Amino acid sequence: MTAAGLASVGLVAAALFSAIAAIAGLAGRSRAARRLHHAAMIAGPVAGLGGSFVFLAWRVAPLSLGASPLLFHAPLVVDRLSAFFLLLLHAVSLMASWFGAKYTEDEQDTYPPRLVLPLTAVFVLSMQGVLLSSGVASFLLFWEAMSLSAFFLVMADGEEESRKAALLYLAIAQFGAGALIVGSGILGAGSLFATFDTLATSVGLLSPGASTLAAVLVVFAFASKAGLAPFHAWLPEAHPRAPSHVSALMSGAMLKVAIYGLLRFTSVCWPDLPAAWGTSLLALGLATAMVAVIYANIAREIKRILAWSSVENIGLVFTMFGFQLLLRREGWPVLADAAQAAMFMHLLAHALFKSGLFLGAGAVMHGAHTGKLEMLGGQANRMPRLSVAALGLCLAGAALPPFGSFVAEWMLLQAALTSLGTRNAHVVIASVAVLIGMAFVAGLAVFAMVRLFSFVFLAEPRSAQARAAVEPAGSLGRPIAGLAAAGLALGVLSPWMSPLFPVTFEVLGPRLSAGPPSSGPSGLWLAPALAAALAAALCLAWLIRRSPGSTLRTRRSHTWDCGQPIDATMEYTATGFSAPVRFFLRDIVRAEKHLVFRPVVPSNPWIRHGQMEFRKAGGILGRLYFPVAQLIEDVGGWLKQLQNGVIQFYIALILATLLLTLWVAL
Amino acid sequence: MNPALLTTVQVVVVVTFAPLATGVVRRVKAFLQGRHGPPVLLPYWTLLTLMRKEMVLSTSTSWVFRAAPYVVLATALLSAAVLPLVARGGIAAPLSHMVVVAGIWMLGAVFLVLAGLDSAGAFGGMGSSREMTISAFLEPALIVTLASFALASGSSTVDGMLAIGGRGLLSRPWVLPALASLGLIALGENARYPVDNPATHLELTMVHEAMVLEYSGPYLALMELASMVKLAVFALLLVNIVLPAGLLTTATGIVALAAAPLVTAVKLGAAMVLLALVESSMAKLRFYGLPEYFFGSLFLGLTSLALGLFAGWL
Numbered sequence A: 001m002t003a004a005g006l007a008s009v010g011l012v013a014a015a016l017f018s019a020i021a022a023i024a025g026l027a028g029r030s031r032a033a034r035r036l037h038h039a040a041m042i043a044g045p046v047a048g049l050g051g052s053f054v055f056l057a058w059r060v061a062p063l064s065l066g067a068s069p070l071l072f073h074a075p076l077v078v079d080r081l082s083a084f085f086l087l088l089l090h091a092v093s094l095m096a097s098w099f100g101a102k103y104t105e106d107e108q109d110t111y112p113p114r115l116v117l118p119l120t121a122v123f124v125l126s127m128q129g130v131l132l133s134s135g136v137a138s139f140l141l142f143w144e145a146m147s148l149s150a151f152f153l154v155m156a157d158g159e160e161e162s163r164k165a166a167l168l169y170l171a172i173a174q175f176g177a178g179a180l181i182v183g184s185g186i187l188g189a190g191s192l193f194a195t196f197d198t199l200a201t202s203v204g205l206l207s208p209g210a211s212t213l214a215a216v217l218v219v220f221a222f223a224s225k226a227g228l229a230p231f232h233a234w235l236p237e238a239h240p241r242a243p244s245h246v247s248a249l250m251s252g253a254m255l256k257v258a259i260y261g262l263l264r265f266t267s268v269c270w271p272d273l274p275a276a277w278g279t280s281l282l283a284l285g286l287a288t289a290m291v292a293v294i295y296a297n298i299a300r301e302i303k304r305i306l307a308w309s310s311v312e313n314i315g316l317v318f319t320m321f322g323f324q325l326l327l328r329r330e331g332w333p334v335l336a337d338a339a340q341a342a343m344f345m346h347l348l349a350h351a352l353f354k355s356g357l358f359l360g361a362g363a364v365m366h367g368a369h370t371g372k373l374e375m376l377g378g379q380a381n382r383m384p385r386l387s388v389a390a391l392g393l394c395l396a397g398a399a400l401p402p403f404g405s406f407v408a409e410w411m412l413l414q415a416a417l418t419s420l421g422t423r424n425a426h427v428v429i430a431s432v433a434v435l436i437g438m439a440f441v442a443g444l445a446v447f448a449m450v451r452l453f454s455f456v457f458l459a460e461p462r463s464a465q466a467r468a469a470v471e472p473a474g475s476l477g478r479p480i481a482g483l484a485a486a487g488l489a490l491g492v493l494s495p496w497m498s499p500l501f502p503v504t505f506e507v508l509g510p511r512l513s514a515g516p517p518s519s520g521p522s523g524l525w526l527a528p529a530l531a532a533a534l535a536a537a538l539c540l541a542w543l544i545r546r547s548p549g550s551t552l553r554t555r556r557s558h559t560w561d562c563g564q565p566i567d568a569t570m571e572y573t574a575t576g577f578s579a580p581v582r583f584f585l586r587d588i589v590r591a592e593k594h595l596v597f598r599p600v601v602p603s604n605p606w607i608r609h610g611q612m613e614f615r616k617a618g619g620i621l622g623r624l625y626f627p628v629a630q631l632i633e634d635v636g637g638w639l640k641q642l643q644n645g646v647i648q649f650y651i652a653l654i655l656a657t658l659l660l661t662l663w664v665a666l
Numbered sequence B: 001m002n003p004a005l006l007t008t009v010q011v012v013v014v015v016t017f018a019p020l021a022t023g024v025v026r027r028v029k030a031f032l033q034g035r036h037g038p039p040v041l042l043p044y045w046t047l048l049t050l051m052r053k054e055m056v057l058s059t060s061t062s063w064v065f066r067a068a069p070y071v072v073l074a075t076a077l078l079s080a081a082v083l084p085l086v087a088r089g090g091i092a093a094p095l096s097h098m099v100v101v102a103g104i105w106m107l108g109a110v111f112l113v114l115a116g117l118d119s120a121g122a123f124g125g126m127g128s129s130r131e132m133t134i135s136a137f138l139e140p141a142l143i144v145t146l147a148s149f150a151l152a153s154g155s156s157t158v159d160g161m162l163a164i165g166g167r168g169l170l171s172r173p174w175v176l177p178a179l180a181s182l183g184l185i186a187l188g189e190n191a192r193y194p195v196d197n198p199a200t201h202l203e204l205t206m207v208h209e210a211m212v213l214e215y216s217g218p219y220l221a222l223m224e225l226a227s228m229v230k231l232a233v234f235a236l237l238l239v240n241i242v243l244p245a246g247l248l249t250t251a252t253g254i255v256a257l258a259a260a261p262l263v264t265a266v267k268l269g270a271a272m273v274l275l276a277l278v279e280s281s282m283a284k285l286r287f288y289g290l291p292e293y294f295f296g297s298l299f300l301g302l303t304s305l306a307l308g309l310f311a312g313w314l
Helices: A003-026 A031-057 A080-106 A113-132 A136-154 A160-187 A196-205 A208-226 A235-241 A244-269 A275-298 A302-329 A333-368 A384-397 A404-422 A425-457 A474-492 A494-500 A526-545 A579-584 A619-642 A647-665 B003-032 B042-052 B063-082 B098-118 B122-153 B158-164 B167-171 B173-189 B217-242 B256-280 B287-313
Strands: A554-557 A591-601 A604-616 B055-058
Touching (some): A003 A031, A003 A080, A003 A113, A031 A113, A031 A494, A113 A136, A113 A244, A160 A196, A160 A208, A160 A235, A196 A244, A208 A244, A275 A579, A302 A333, A302 A404, A302 A425, A333 A384, A333 A404, A384 A404, A384 A425, A404 A425, A404 B098, A404 B122, A404 B287, A425 B098, A425 B287, A474 A494, A526 B217, B003 B042, B003 B063, B042 B217, B055 B217, B063 B098, B063 B217, B098 B158, B122 B158, B122 B173, B122 B287, B158 B217, B173 B217, B217 B256
Parallel strands (some): A554 B055
Antiparallel strands (some): A591 A604
């Protein structure tokens, strides 16, 4: 069988398995049906992973997988861009399904399987559909299916909070979908049945104004789905509410599908977006990342921290996207390619570590029955194997060497450094902003990830339920370890990963000559060299430890605490740990702290009970969304005066409308 | 000379002299404060004694606590291998890319912080919170400062940046604020005045010592050695930017090898005397006064970068 045949078989099988899983999941009460569902959910991604890998590694030409009247006759097509995202999607969904097979069985009481199983399968199927669609109509159909299945999954546990989060998500998703439908309508000259090929020609016939309007609508649609500020409000509410393996799919894969949509539409319709678009997206992306990483340090619940970190990473992706757009328009294609490669590397790295972290959160919450940092701790001694994988994932999330996310950041910073020499004011200012912004975000991202790991896994447990937790079952732990290993491999083996990327995959060398032809030698091989050097340094440290004359005698005792016995109440808390961040950045966080003191004895004001209440100011919801909602409601109330029940007034309105129509028409 | 030999010589020399540097700075500080002070060679004895002592591990700690000394020392050793300290153009020199160096230092800081938190005491947590804050907020200043050196030298490896060391600084005076900024960063990263006080009698006020409070025996020796190596690395790096003379290269003969330890010792000694003077002439900042310190450092780096970009345009 040829590589093309193999790839198409793999990808079609992946979609079919998802469909089988959806149908089997509907009969979720029967144990056999559930088994079939889980088997299909794992078999599908395996086939899809193989198919997209073969497609990318053997450099197969774009491939049509067949058309169907159900999908409005537009064929399902895979090209290098969609194959990269299919690889990413199937890597995430394989691990999520593997984890989900045990997780959904154990959590039946919280998440009803009859709801969760078919919806998860539909969710995966619709993401596959979005990536394979070559027509606008089928793209929109799968897009809506993706949004709606995610909506129901967010409120699967039926709690009031989840319902609220799901509705907020639905509102923003539908707003975005509406913008996408209108935008594609403009692009297709009123028809939604264009394919991406015909769209490329029809967009040329549009007036510049209409084309710009469509671009604004389409970019808004994808940015709101991906969680770019100020449309990110739904993300930290909705992602934590879903079952953990679905959270992993949402943060790991769904956000990337939104980025895919952005890349697909912009590359088809506006291959020459003006540089100002690059600058604005870069600025928005950096602002998103900077604000989100601060909130990731303030949140006190594992999955909320992870959701904020997803917003931060999406901000970084938009920064990279805007930066490469700007560089390309200003005439620096080599630098633009480098920034673009960094973006794809970051997309893949984030998909791997974030889905791993969400699965890890699920495993911890499954064992300790809480996700609150102030109630966790000490899990490294209770779940040693999970803690190793979680530390790897957290280091990857902090973009530390030698993980893939570090390589992505390194690629971008090298591109920004090289851009300093372009003598183009626009590019240079953007590069300086990227350097400072990225460094700020990187520093605080390390803070957030260290805080997350430490307060879940280290020191003494802070509650009875955390004390009683045990190592999760192997089928929960192995997918997490797999994702940690994949994140490490992505960094260490990055030079050999280049065939998997749909773009020129090149790391700029250290020499900062920005001239397009001589960008210096490739820096790609430095990543494995760094990993080897780190390993060598670790060996040397071990040798120093085992040097002759040193002793191996050890004894256990409790931690010294000024002569008192120590317990968990004396530990630092997660809130206290990040207090400097809140204090230093208080103008951005704008938290309210209320202190109430009551003297124990009225005569002595010094001995007193204290109570501290710490409240985050309204955030984006309070500052932007609610005022807008209030405004709409006010305008509506004012307009309601028209409906006053006087028939003469209504007839006058009809007459006015008629006259206006005649005047416009003639 | 063989590049592999250069890197090996550098690591050996830096690690050998690192405890001496700490001894010198303690002795000079004592002298400036009118005390006699401990012998200069005491840190060597301290390390050797610690290696022979029985270790006490807290029952609250996990495998992270036992892994941290290795990682912290490994990152210190790696930065001693890649940076141009005793030799330029060693086999590990291409790894002195500024982003990699920042990443390596951050990795070491992260494991220190994890170890501090793992001990479950309030001191460790307090020190960790502070250390994490310092590392996180110094990151933009570090990147911007190194970026201005990169702009001046046309290379993003620290090894290549040394091309403008010494006389090169005079022809590019706009790099000087970045040099000052690098000095501030060095003080912050090494937990010295005015960010941290390495010699109070109260762990409550410390950053670095509070984190390693629960360590004892060989693990404490590894942690102490790591911080000594890191101090020596920063000191030599700063001295080499101002005075790159006496560095071994692939072109130098085997005879120069004998002079290398001497040159390194002199450079380290000078840096340590300067450090002792700085530390004896200023008070420690209060922790919540540090944002000005971070911002000052970032501002100096940014000044250099902006001036350099303008200079490039003219």
